[in-house]
Amino acid sequence: MTSWLNNISPGLAAAWHPVLRSSDLGETSRRIDLLGEPWVITRLNGSFTAFVDKCPHRNARLSDGMVVGDTLQCPYHGWRFDGTGHCTLIPALGVGATVPPTAQLKPAHVTERYDLIWIAPETPRAEIIDIAEWTDDSLHKVWMPAIDINATAAQFIDNFLDFGHFPFVHAGTFGSAEDSNISDYNVDKTNDGWGFIVDYPHSIANKEDPLVASGQHPLVQPRNMVYTFQAPFSANLHLELPLTGVVNAIATFCQPMTESTTRLYTVMLRSDGASATAAQAAIEYEYSVLQEDLVVIEHLWDNEIALGVGQAHSRADRNTVEFRRILARLLEP
Numbered sequence: 001m002t003s004w005l006n007n008i009s010p011g012l013a014a015a016w017h018p019v020l021r022s023s024d025l026g027e028t029s030r031r032i033d034l035l036g037e038p039w040v041i042t043r044l045n046g047s048f049t050a051f052v053d054k055c056p057h058r059n060a061r062l063s064d065g066m067v068v069g070d071t072l073q074c075p076y077h078g079w080r081f082d083g084t085g086h087c088t089l090i091p092a093l094g095v096g097a098t099v100p101p102t103a104q105l106k107p108a109h110v111t112e113r114y115d116l117i118w119i120a121p122e123t124p125r126a127e128i129i130d131i132a133e134w135t136d137d138s139l140h141k142v143w144m145p146a147i148d149i150n151a152t153a154a155q156f157i158d159n160f161l162d163f164g165h166f167p168f169v170h171a172g173t174f175g176s177a178e179d180s181n182i183s184d185y186n187v188d189k190t191n192d193g194w195g196f197i198v199d200y201p202h203s204i205a206n207k208e209d210p211l212v213a214s215g216q217h218p219l220v221q222p223r224n225m226v227y228t229f230q231a232p233f234s235a236n237l238h239l240e241l242p243l244t245g246v247v248n249a250i251a252t253f254c255q256p257m258t259e260s261t262t263r264l265y266t267v268m269l270r271s272d273g274a275s276a277t278a279a280q281a282a283i284e285y286e287y288s289v290l291q292e293d294l295v296v297i298e299h300l301w302d303n304e305i306a307l308g309v310g311q312a313h314s315r316a317d318r319n320t321v322e323f324r325r326i327l328a329r330l331l332e333p
């Protein structure tokens with residue numbers, strides 16, 4: 001069994017990963033990093049297509065090439081590949097010439113969800129996370145800019161799911177009123193076995209509430225918090241503040257780029273996000289919360305999390321222990 005997990009653990013190939021905002025793929029190809037490898041994302045014959053960004057001829061970057069008809073043309077000797085990865089033309093041999101069987105690219109599985117392009121290099125084992133709030137018309141979608149961090153996707157999700165760190169790491173934002181004591185809570189597996197839900201009501205310092213300054217609302221307010229996790233690296237945090245009536249779901253999807261860097265795509269689905277001013281305020285607040293987390297997780301000693309022995313756990317960590325169990329299963333051959 002794999003005992004440690006990082007961004008390039010081989011088993012992660014059999015999973016969906018977000019690689020690009022759909023709107024960021026124009027007419028040209030884009031180069032992205034996933035699981036320590038460069039990939040080219042392009043649109044061929046109307047469909048999103050993803051290949052490892054290396055021409056099988058002499059390793060040129062296909063992402064520097066161009067789309068010609070329904071094919072991607074390599075910038076070096078002009079070999080053309082269709083959406084299935086089949087080489088349709090070697091210009092040096094002329095039209096109709098026999099193409100060597102090794103002149104072939106292997107396409108990844110590609111799909112679009114939540115305005116993101118997702119790819120799976122091998123047949124994915126788990127479905128993409130279900131974000132129920134996505135189709136709720138009472139909630140406004142507020143996208144954070146994509147953010148690159150110097151930590152692995154597993155370290156980021158481990159932190160995202162963890163609530164024992166609030167009073168220590170988030171004392172500058174919402175965590176100042178947090179009781180460091182974690183009450184018992186349940187980790188309920190989702191039906192497909194690749195995720196879980198944790199319901200944890202608690203209290204926070206609500207620094208986003210404008211009525212706190214005028215004394216109409218107390219700073220410390222109850223907050224209902226429901227986490228949904230789905231393998232490998234997606235999570236949704238549904239927050240409800242009964243005093244203000246605000247609903248805010250924070251959905252976060254990680255792209256493990258290199259061995260130690262990860263791109264975060266985060267969308268907030270907020271009841272109070274209608275105006276540009278409110279949306280910007282929400283982005284800035286969430287960004288300040290993220291910065292508090294990054295101070296710690298970008299300073300962890302290594303790029304791995306233990307899936308078996310190797311890290312100590314307490315009863316308060318049962319959600320992040322379940323996270324490790326699910327990932328260990330995902331990585332099993």
Ligand code: FES
Nearest residue numbers: 055057058074077
């Ligand atoms: S390296 Fe791509 S065609 Fe030669």
Ligand SMILES: [Fe+2]
Nearest residue numbers: 159165169293
């Ligand atoms: Fe945090």
